[in-house]
Amino acid sequence: MSTKSPTGQATPPFWSTRYGIATTVALDNAAARSLQAYGEWAEQETTLLSALLDEGQTVLEFGGDFAAHALWMSQVVGPLGQVHLAEPRRIRFQQACANVAINGLDNVFTHPVWLGRGKGQASLASLTPVGRAGTDEKVRIATVDSLRLDALHLLKINLSHALVDTLAGAGETIRTHRPLIYARLTGLDEAQSEVEAIKALGYRVWSHVPYLYNADNHSGSDVNIFPGVVQQNVIAAPADGHFEFAERLEL
């Protein structure tokens, strides 16, 4: 069964994914294609982060990915924990909200903002390259500090071109809560400055390079639509803590 979106594209209404029911609007995105084909998205990220999270903790995720990861993080932190989801793009924000709502995740809080170094408004194209022509939009900018979180154990940044500005607007929160930071690096040109920005906060940084295809995927599919594709991610922990990640490459 499928329905037609206003744009005329036929998409299935819901997918049964590993951590709940989900759907997306457009399929021009790797996360959406993965959810459709495998019933999961970036599962190797999940494997690492679920080893770090515990019940009652607070997570802030910037870049919703259709709430694909909010679905499992919500269950990991449990009713005493909180998951804050910031998604600046209007339709994707609404889609994430829909997925949160239909799964009954009442410990997930959504924020339609770009997490930057100050407050205001800007066009999305000025902040990050937009995928298609005509998809630019005005987005609201806020800082992490302005969210006034009571606790923060993990700051997860999924959007490219966002890491340095997000950290710049999160100084107070990071100093107070010393969360773990997990981020996707933007690319060759920005990677060094992004890692330096994390280290400047007194953090140690390790590389994490997860494959997008998981052979043991939820749908049991043997077809690899992401052959050899990896994400260039980093995980960072306060240098004054006890966190050791001996098996990973420290940057």
Added chain:
Amino acid sequence: MACHSTQGSSLKVSSPPPEKGHPALLRLVLVAALAPTLVGCTDAPDHEAERTRRARQMRDVARMLDAMESPAPPVVASQPVATNPRVAPSPAAREAATPERHVASAPAWRWSFLAGSGGLATLFAVIVRRRRRSRAPVAEAPSVAPFFAEPPASPVAVEPSARRALNPTWVYRKTSYETPGLRMIPSAVDLLVPTYEPVSPESDAGGTYLLAFLADAAGDHGPFLVGDTRFPRLRRADATTTHLLAWREILDAQLDDDGDDGRLARWILPSLETELANDLPHREAASRLAAIEDEARARQARAAHAEPSFAASLVPVRLARIARMSGATRLFALRALAAESAGATDPCLLDAHIEVLLAWSSWSLAATASARLDDADAAACTLATFDGAWSARARHRRGDIRIRRAALRRATDGLDDLDEAQRLLDEAYERMPDAETALLAARAAERRARCLPPEEAASICSDALVHAFLAEQHPAWRRDAQACRRDVQRLYESLPHDPSPTNDEIP
């Protein structure tokens, strides 16, 4: 590949030239011929003495000719002509070269004429003889070239002499200088170490026949039953699938028994089936493990009375299933399993709960792992309140937990935990000396040594080695114990040593 003949150029290069000895020979003959001539030119003080001297000279010449006609050794023949040692002049020749003896007399002329004629005749005879010899075929000088020649691509007729050279016959003879044969002394440390019997047939575990059958089928490769006698744990060691299948056949025959054999068979079988499933491909293993759990539950439902240890017997199966899960799915399954066994009062279930928490901590990182270890330590403290073997088991568990906690910290930050682990494991070993505890104590000591300054680390290394040797005595732990011993030895060798170490520091 080019075909090489045994008559190839390499052979020619290494063979000596057939005319090589002629220049030297001619020189010698000329010297011999001129010597009497020169002597004849000298004064003869006494005819009798002159005759004697001449006879001696002729005898010397004859000897020299005999020596030259005999075949020269290969080494000398291969030397270049220019490097041949010059023949030393005889005393007579030296005398002839003396300038004072140039004045000649009439008898001396006659003698010199006769001597010169004799010398020329001798020279002529030698040259004729040499020419005859040079016409005769020259024997090939021995060469090592055939041993380095590449084998021919096609069969080539090899002369019998070449075949003999390629296949020498070696004759070995005993001498009084040969190295005596090694005499192996098995298990020299047996005198110091008690032999471990993981589960003896006379123990309170019952199951006399079953244990005997299983031990018989296991041999030295495994599988083995280790730990508590009533609730032994399966350790695969070097057992193959065939060995495991042999055990399963024995256990299957005992499953419906109402006695101790049946109880033991039902306890061991899920662990054994799990090991067998581990040999299957990933997806097959997952479905097989689910079937094992279902079969065990069905058996339990058919049993006349509930066995409190049943849930604990399923823990290895469920942990194996969880190990195959990914992402947060594993975390949720671990939470569910831990919740089921939480609050257990039976020591067997309590120990299984600790096992679940330790597995959970091993799949966690940082504070999350530390929190699971705290939970496990609390459960181990409860287990320590039970008597007998469970008390020792609790100390073993707590020592293990401390080692794991130390691993979560930076090297020196974990030293306190390692010290405490060593103390707990020493206590556990005193109460129940088994190879598993000895191995864990060895690991604790090895990690402590890594955190300590070199002078302290050396003595800790000796403790670690002693425990590793103890653990090696049990075949179930031999491989791990040997790996531990190697680690300790490497660590010890990496320490900066004092030039004159004491005996205590040498492990």
